[in-house]
Amino acid sequence: MSQYPLPPALQPSYLSYPEWVRGKLLFLRDLILETAELTKGVGRIEETLKWGQPSFLTPETKSGTTIRIDQTKADNGQYAIYFHCQTNLVDRFRELYPQEMTYGGNRCIIFNQDDEVPTAALQHCIAMALTYHLSKNNQL
Numbered sequence: 001m002s003q004y005p006l007p008p009a010l011q012p013s014y015l016s017y018p019e020w021v022r023g024k025l026l027f028l029r030d031l032i033l034e035t036a037e038l039t040k041g042v043g044r045i046e047e048t049l050k051w052g053q054p055s056f057l058t059p060e061t062k063s064g065t066t067i068r069i070d071q072t073k074a075d076n077g078q079y080a081i082y083f084h085c086q087t088n089l090v091d092r093f094r095e096l097y098p099q100e101m102t103y104g105g106n107r108c109i110i111f112n113q114d115d116e117v118p119t120a121a122l123q124h125c126i127a128m129a130l131t132y133h134l135s136k137n138n139q140l
Helices: 008-015 019-038 089-096 119-130
Strands: 046-050 053-057 067-071 078-083 102-104 108-112
Touching: 008 019, 008 046, 008 053, 019 053, 019 067, 019 078, 019 119, 067 119, 078 119, 089 102, 089 108, 089 119
Parallel strands: none
Antiparallel strands: 046 053, 053 067, 067 078, 078 108, 102 108
């Protein structure tokens, strides 16, 4: 059970996913919220839907870029965490963690249903996205 209560307005969205995907997305949600709490300068996270996908924003500090989570379009046992495609974030993740994760172009990290998520590496990537606007050099 999550330590972060799911906002009532988002419950129908999460419930619309197949059970296996819902569990994976809720894990990613918890990791994003936990990382936000642990990362200096991020502030409160706003959860909303963007393009029908659970999304996470930093409205008070504007420190980060939007993060979204979803099942991949094809029902192929995959899900992903998405980042703004006009940032250099996914390229930087690929440089830092070339073997640990699978990337989808310049916009996402993709996981297979049975993958063991490299939590520490993914948490670092999430922290980089949540603080994207804080540093000119964008180094974490």
